Amino acid sequence: xxxxxxxxxxxxxxxxxxxxxxxxxxxxxxxxxxxxxxxxxxxxxxxxxxxxxxxxxxxxxxxxxxxxxxxxxxxxxxxxxxxxxxxxxxxxxxxxxxxxxxxxxxxxxxxxxxxxxxxxxxxxxxxxxxxxxxxxxxxxxxxxxxxxxxxxxxxxxxxxxxxxxxxxxxxxxxxxxxxxxxxxxxxxxxxxxxxxxxxxxxxxxxxxxxxxxxxxxxxxxxxxxxxxxxxxxxxxxxxxxxxxxxxxxxxxxxxxxxxxxxxxxxxxxxxxxxxxxxxxxxxxxxxxxxxxxxxxxxxxxxxxxxxxxxxxxxxxxxxxxxxxxxxxx
Ligand SMILES: [Mg+2]
Numbered sequence: 103x104x105x106x107x108x109x110x111x112x113x114x115x116x117x118x119x120x121x122x123x124x125x126x127x128x129x130x131x132x133x134x135x136x137x138x139x140x141x142x143x144x145x146x147x148x149x150x151x152x153x154x155x156x157x158x159x160x161x162x163x164x165x166x167x168x169x170x171x172x173x174x175x176x177x178x179x180x181x182x183x184x185x186x187x188x189x190x191x192x193x194x195x196x197x198x199x200x201x202x203x204x205x206x207x208x209x210x211x212x213x214x215x216x217x218x219x220x221x222x223x224x225x226x227x228x229x230x231x232x233x234x235x236x237x238x239x240x241x242x243x244x245x246x247x248x249x250x251x252x253x254x255x256x257x258x259x260x261x262x263x264x265x266x267x268x269x270x271x272x273x274x275x276x277x278x279x280x281x282x283x284x285x286x287x288x289x290x291x292x293x294x295x296x297x298x299x300x301x302x303x304x305x306x307x308x309x310x311x312x313x314x315x316x317x318x319x320x321x322x323x324x325x326x327x328x329x330x331x332x333x334x335x336x337x338x339x340x341x342x343x344x345x346x347x348x349x350x351x352x353x354x355x356x357x358x359x360x361x362x363x364x365x366x367x368x369x370x371x372x373x374x375x376x377x378x379x380x381x382x383x384x385x386x387x388x389x390x391x392x393x394x395x396x397x398x399x400x401x402x403x404x405x406x407x408x409x410x411x412x413x414x415x416x417x418x419x420x421x422x423x424x425x426x427x428x429x430x431x
Pocket of ligand 1: 312
């Protein structure tokens with residue numbers, strides 16, 4: 103076991119430490135942190151496994167970026183400001199060059215979001231595994247939750263959907279250019295941290311879209327005790343995705359693909375103008391909250407939809423049963 107920051111230090115890496123609130127960082131048995139007294143602490147943990155959550159032949163930098171990005175997205179989902187994170191890394195072999203690239207991807211994103219690594223270790227194990235716990239803070243009762251949506255609220259998302267699935271599909275078809283826009287959407291997602299902080303307190307409910315729009319909308323509806331009606335024609339699709347998959351599959355990717363890490367929000371109609379001003383052109387209204395349970399307006403059931411599992415895309419709706427989205431026309 104070694105200290106992650108020490109192990110990954112090199113001329114190319116400048117580990118940024120957002121020191122605010124760090125009383126004692128790495129080097130002792132625990133970090134000592136001083137949360138803001140007027141804030142709630144938001145904590146989330148997520149594990150990324152090679153060939154389960156990301157392809158092992160992706161670059162080390164992309165793997166480092168993605169592992170932190172999916173955790174930051176959970177802070178964004180709650181409207182929390184990123185503060186600190188800890189990292190547990192399991193590697194089949196310790197490869198200094200790989201570790202350098204991994205650290206660069208990780209720290210570049212950490213720097214961008216002003217979050218400090220305050221502890222971690224590296225162990226040797228059979229499979230590449232990355233577990234990150236993030237800590238953020240959110241003032242008073244401003245946290246965005248899944249349970250506040252009310253009938254009549256608008257449903258909106260913060261960007262185009264489906265690109266990550268399009269990128270994953272391109273990857274399995276042999277596209278290895280990590281700058282390819284769809285591949286980049288999958289490997290290097292941009293969590294909506296700043297956007298979420300700018301609208302907390304103005305939305306009634308929200309979460310990040312990790313499982314796919316229908317699955318995550320179902321999570322929101324279940325927690326809020328409501329249903330939803332979607333306008334399929336309003337779901338934002340990237341022209342690059344439509345060009346790659348065709349219109350029909352592009353919409354399916356948006357509904358069921360997952361890994362987009364955009365935000366799905368419920369908001370009172372009278373808040374739309376203020377939220378649109380805060381988010382600029384990224385806000386897309388896609389439907390409304392209903393009092394009847396279930397999701398209407400969309401014909402997709404997710405049956406036969408393909409997700410990343412193991413060595414490639416697996417068919418026959420492998421994860422759709424888990425989601426139980428229950429979308430009906
Ligand atoms: Mg989430």
